[in-house]
Amino acid sequence: MKKTGFDNDKYLSLQSENIKNRINDFGGKLYLEFGGKLFDDFHASRVLPGFEPDSKIRMLQTLKDDVEIVVVINANDIEKKKTRGDLGITYDEDVLRLIDIFRELELFVGSVVVTCYTGQPSAEAFLNRLTSLGIKNYRHFPIEGYPSDINKIVSDDGYGKNEHIKTERSLVVITAPGPGSGKMATCLSQIYHDHKNGIKSGYAKYETFPVWNLPLKHPVNLAYEAATADLNDVNMIDPFHLEEYGITSVNYNRDVEIFPVLSEMFTRIQGVSPYKSPTDMGVNMAGFCIVDDKVVCNACFMEILRRYYTAQADFAKGKGSADTVRKIELVMNSEGITSDMCPAIKASVDKAELTGAPAGGMVLQNGKIITGKTSDLLGASSALLLNALKSLAGIDEDIDIISPEVIEPICNLKTTNLHHRNPRLHSDEVLLALCVSAVTNPDAQSALDQLEKLRGCDAHFSVIISDVDEKIYRRLGINITCEPHYEKRNPKNK
Numbered sequence: 041m042k043k044t045g046f047d048n049d050k051y052l053s054l055q056s057e058n059i060k061n062r063i064n065d066f067g068g069k070l071y072l073e074f075g076g077k078l079f080d081d082f083h084a085s086r087v088l089p090g091f092e093p094d095s096k097i098r099m100l101q102t103l104k105d106d107v108e109i110v111v112v113i114n115a116n117d118i119e120k121k122k123t124r125g126d127l128g129i130t131y132d133e134d135v136l137r138l139i140d141i142f143r144e145l146e147l148f149v150g151s152v153v154v155t156c157y158t159g160q161p162s163a164e165a166f167l168n169r170l171t172s173l174g175i176k177n178y179r180h181f182p183i184e185g186y187p188s189d190i191n192k193i194v195s196d197d198g199y200g201k202n203e204h205i206k207t208e209r210s211l212v213v214i215t216a217p218g219p220g221s222g223k224m225a226t227c228l229s230q231i232y233h234d235h236k237n238g239i240k241s242g243y244a245k246y247e248t249f250p251v252w253n254l255p256l257k258h259p260v261n262l263a264y265e266a267a268t269a270d271l272n273d274v275n276m277i278d279p280f281h282l283e284e285y286g287i288t289s290v291n292y293n294r295d296v297e298i299f300p301v302l303s304e305m306f307t308r309i310q311g312v313s314p315y316k317s318p319t320d321m322g323v324n325m326a327g328f329c330i331v332d333d334k335v336v337c338n339a340c341f342m343e344i345l346r347r348y349y350t351a352q353a354d355f356a357k358g359k360g361s362a363d364t365v366r367k368i369e370l371v372m373n374s375e376g377i378t379s380d381m382c383p384a385i386k387a388s389v390d391k392a393e394l395t396g397a398p399a400g401g402m403v404l405q406n407g408k409i410i411t412g413k414t415s416d417l418l419g420a421s422s423a424l425l426l427n428a429l430k431s432l433a434g435i436d437e438d439i440d441i442i443s444p445e446v447i448e449p450i451c452n453l454k455t456t457n458l459h460h461r462n463p464r465l466h467s468d469e470v471l472l473a474l475c476v477s478a479v480t481n482p483d484a485q486s487a488l489d490q491l492e493k494l495r496g497c498d499a500h501f502s503v504i505i506s507d508v509d510e511k512i513y514r515r516l517g518i519n520i521t522c523e524p525h526y527e528k529r530n531p532k533n534k
């Protein structure tokens with residue numbers, strides 16, 4: 041059984057209470073910039089065991105009568121057809137996906153804002169599409185000299201040119217499909233227009249990481265550094281908070297660097313800045329909800345190790361950089377993190393050496409280590425998946441729960457009709473074959489019934505596996521890493 045180190049119920053209660061207080065502090069209207077993922081925050085759930093991936097949405101649902109959501113998208117991202125790497129869809133399609141999800145959860149979506157709008161054809165087409173769907177939309181424009189020319193920004197030629205978003209509720213959540221969309225600028229533009237129209241309003245920021253009231257080098261914050269090693273973000277002590285209050289708090293470089301500009305903007309708009317430090321702007325209460333620091337630290341060490349192997353694999357694929365790998369190596373060395381912390385790594389490598397072919401290892405929630413080897417009909421990922429399900433169902437590893445009569449026609453279809461070179465079944469194909477077998481085989485059904493128990497398990501492979509297998513493992517909630525090299529092909533099979 042996975043140990044818990046974080047009290048999620050306490051978090052939901054504290055977080056909603058803190059946001060309500062912040063709304064009251066600003067006279068009844070708050071623009072809340074949401075950083076990170078609103079849905080499926082699996083990083084948080086991995087480093088804070090007990091944190092539910094949908095906690096942010098659940099928290100908003102407790103305030104749903106007061107919540108209005110505004111989705112922000114950069115016009116240049118629409119024009120460039122920028123894509124979400126985790127979902128494989130463009131940002132504009134993701135905006136519509138987010139709206140559908142919010143509405144299914146009975147959360148009110150007020151409008152969509154297209155920022156940096158200069159008449160880009162794709163952005164204009166998207167605005168027309170929103171109008172045809174009955175979704176209110178607004179245009180915000182680039183401001184020359186942003187963010188340093190405060191005189192220009194806080195004027196009728198700056199924020200004043202933006203269309204004022206008509207909002208109805210006290211808590212306006214500003215979210216986006218990805219970074220660089222213009223969430224903060226949208227919030228400040230609204231405050232500018234509200235002030236000119238005699239409306240009291242304020243701004244706050246909701247980001248889970250880094251956790252401001254944990255030490256700079258706490259494993260939770262180090263895991264965030266590892267997760268953002270490909271960016272230029274660096275955790276640092278908030279100097280403004282330390283100087284004002286004599287209290288050490290953690291923020292990251294971009295917020296610290298931009299704070300003097302933000303503070304001056306607030307002063308120009310409202311006469312006085314409501315905040316003395318970047319930390320003051322945040323509403324995150326996660327640090328108060330850790331109930332077992334040792335469990336959390338161990339989870340963070342494992343996450344840093346995963347990020348290291350992922351960075352190595354990305355570099356091998358030509359998608360990442362050596363700098364990213366080196367940054368995470370520095371974090372690992374500082375904490376004494378080694379591959380020995382994950383038994384799945386050694387198990388997969390040892391199995392590959394023993395069999396002379398790609399192999400995988402998995403640590404189940406009960407601590408048992410399972411391996412899977414490459415065979416004529418199954419790849420290592422498929423074999424590992426089946427062996428893990430059989431173990432959880434109490435079925436002997438030598439028992440076939442998918443008969444060769446089911447597997448062989450699929451393999452033949454792949455090579456004969458679909459012209460694949462590799463006849464072995466991928467993980468998705470194995471699951472479909474298992475479903476077919478379950479109609480007549482009780483063992484196959486028993487194995488299928490164990491799928492949910494794989495969530496949160498760690499798996500490692502001796503080679504980089506296919507995108508298809510990786511996606512299936514991630515959809516099953518399995519934490520996956522690979523050695524940073526591809527399978528060596530037999531020259532006879534070329």
